[in-house]
Amino acid sequence: MRYAKQILFDKVGKKGQEKIQKSIIAIVGLGATGSNASNLLARAGVGRLILIDRDVVELDNLQRQTLYTEKDVFLPKAICAREHLWSINSGVEIDSFVDDLNFENIEGLLGKCDLILDCTDNFETRFLINDYSVKNKIPFVYSGVLGGFGAVMFFGSKSPCFKCIFSVPSTLLETCDNFGIIGSAASAIASYQVTLAIKYLVGEKISPELIYVDLWNVDIKMVKANRKKDCMCCNKKNFEFLSGQNKKEVVKLCGKDSYHISGNPVDIDLLYKRLSKIGETKRSNSVLIFNSDIIFSDGRAIIKAKDEKSAKS
Numbered sequence: 001m002r003y004a005k006q007i008l009f010d011k012v013g014k015k016g017q018e019k020i021q022k023s024i025i026a027i028v029g030l031g032a033t034g035s036n037a038s039n040l041l042a043r044a045g046v047g048r049l050i051l052i053d054r055d056v057v058e059l060d061n062l063q064r065q066t067l068y069t070e071k072d073v074f075l076p077k078a079i080c081a082r083e084h085l086w087s088i089n090s091g092v093e094i095d096s097f098v099d100d101l102n103f104e105n106i107e108g109l110l111g112k113c114d115l116i117l118d119c120t121d122n123f124e125t126r127f128l129i130n131d132y133s134v135k136n137k138i139p140f141v142y143s144g145v146l147g148g149f150g151a152v153m154f155f156g157s158k159s160p161c162f163k164c165i166f167s168v169p170s171t172l173l174e175t176c177d178n179f180g181i182i183g184s185a186a187s188a189i190a191s192y193q194v195t196l197a198i199k200y201l202v203g204e205k206i207s208p209e210l211i212y213v214d215l216w217n218v219d220i221k222m223v224k225a226n227r228k229k230d231c232m233c234c235n236k237k238n239f240e241f242l243s244g245q246n247k248k249e250v251v252k253l254c255g256k257d258s259y260h261i262s263g264n265p266v267d268i269d270l271l272y273k274r275l276s277k278i279g280e281t282k283r284s285n286s287v288l289i290f291n292s293d294i295i296f297s298d299g300r301a302i303i304k305a306k307d308e309k310s311a312k313s
Contacts, residue, residue, distance in 0.1 A: 003017050003044075006044065006045075011199075011204065012198070012202055013202075015202075016201070016202035016203070017045065019202055019203065020044055020046055020047070020198065020201050020202065021045050021046070021047050022047050023046055023047050023048070023114045023115070023201050024046075024047060024048040024112075024113040024115075025046050025048070025049055025050070025113060025114065025115045025116070025117060026049075026050035026052065026109075026110045026113040026115070027049065027050065027051055027052065027116075027117045027119055028052045028053075028117065028118055028119060028120055028125065029052070029053055029118070029120040029121060030051060030052075030053040030055075030077040030078060030081050030119070031061065031119065032064045032065055032119075032181055032183075032186035032190075033119040033144075033145060033186055034119030035065040035066060035067035035068065035077070035081060036065075036066055036067070036187050036191070037117055037143075037190040037193055037194050037197075038067065038081055038085060039066065039067050039084075039085070040190065040191065040194040041194055041197065042085040042092050042094075043088060044194070044198060045092070046092060047092070048093040048094070048095070049093070049094045049095070050094075050097075050110065050111075050113060051078045051081050051094060051097065052078065052096075052099060052101055052109055053076070053077040053078045053081070053097075053098065054099060054100040054101075054296075054300065054302075055076075055077055055253070055294075056074055056075055056076050056077060056289075056294055057072040057073050057074065057075055057076075057080055058073060058074070059073050063183055064181055064183035064187075065077075066183070066187065067081055067084050067085075068081075068084070074282060074284065074287075074289050075284055075287070076098040076284075076285075076286075077098075078098045078099075079096055079098060079285075081096065082094045082096040097109055098287070098296070099298070100260065100262070100300055101120075101125055101128065101129075102128070102244075102247070103128060103241065103242050103243065103244040104244070106128060106129075106132050106242070107132075110132065110138075112136075112138070113138060114138070114201070115138070115139055115140065115141070115197055115200060115201070116129060116132075116133060116138060116139070116140035116141070117140065117141050117143070117193060117197060118140050118141065118142045118143060119190075122252070122253070123166065124241065124246065124248055124251060126142065126162060126166070127241040127246070128241040128242060129162075130155070130162035130163055130233060130241075131233060131239040131240070131241045131242035133155060133162075134161050134233055134234050134237075134239070135237075137157055139154065139155060139156040139200060140154075140155050140162075141153070141155070141196050141197055141200075142162060143189050143190065143192075143193040144189070145181055145185050145186045146179055146181065147179045147180060147182070147185070147216070148182050148214065148217075149185060149212065149213060149214040149215060150185055150186070150189035150213055150215075151189070151210060151212050151213070152189055152192045152193050152196065152210075152211050152213070153165075153208075153210045153211060153225070154196045154199075154200065154208070155208075156200070156206065156208075158208075159208035159225070159227070160208060160225045160226055160227035160228065161227070161231060161233050161234035163232065164225065164226070164227050164228040164231045164233075164234065165210060165225055167228075182215070185213075185215045185216075188215050189213060192211060207224075208224070208225050208226075209223060209224055209225060210222070210225050211223075249262045250308050252308065253302065257304055257305065257306060258302050258303065258304050258305070259302070259303050259305060259308055260300065260301075260302055261300065261301045261302075261303060261311060261312070262300055263299035263300060263301060264299040265298050265299045266295065266297060266299055267297075268287075268288050268295075268297045271288060272288055275288070286298075292304045
């Protein structure tokens with residue numbers, strides 16, 4: 001039996017495995033933690049995975065994003081992840097979206113999933129997921145990695161929300177292009193994240209604790225978190241990110257001097273013909289690579305630049 005060893009673990013058992021196989025989990029971000037987490041969840045037998053990522057695989061991703069291979073470079077992560085996961089477990093239903101999660105599409109993409117894994121690389125999206133989680137009473141598990149350490153936490157209906165702890169954008173993951181990431185730290189944090197997800201699915205109570213893991217120095221800290229009485233999100237129900245009040249057209253991506261810019265839909269075929277005359281151009285389905293920049297048919301672009309002003313220009 002495929003899941004025999006997992007069922008033998010008494011915390012899961014046969015009933016727990018049945019719950020896992022009936023569950024729907026959305027993973028937002030398929031980079032360092034998301035690619036590892038999706039791999040573990042597919043192998044665990046999750047019934048349905050919703051994969052969301054706006055980026056393509058790049059060569060330097062392969063150092064820590066273990067789901068991909070060299071053949072995936074310049075292809076959309078969400079599509080590559082789906083194909084690899086199906087080759088691992090064809091019994092898992094997988095929906096993949098090459099898209100930027102935002103206040104306009106979040107309900108359509110996430111729907112009524114049982115659990116959300118936050119594997120993103122910017123705090124605007126994290127706060128958006130938090131708003132959606134609190135409003136719709138759908139728990140999520142946060143993860144973040146920097147250098148040789150990371151953090152993970154389960155956010156449920158009885159716990160403080162993400163905004164209670166990170167009321168302003170944290171430095172975690174905001175400077176990984178300066179500090180780097182080791183692959184083992186990403187794998188470790190993804191493992192903690194998936195463990196919390198499975199504990200929730202099988203019905204085990206999870207303490208509201210922020211778990212810090214320093215893999216390099218072999219140190220684990222668990223910090224008890226409390227709900228803020230004046231939290232604008234979980235107590236006052238002010239969902240500013242879900243309403244679009246804090247919408248950003250330009251977002252700096254983690255791990256590289258690149259900016260994600262929103263735009264209007266473009267004709268990829270026409271653009272390919274024009275740009276191929278003036279520089280190195282590649283294309284795959286709805287994605288076009290021009291020199292080192294990435295353009296999507298829905299009008300989004302990932303531009304390599306020294307700063308936001310240069311990216312816009």
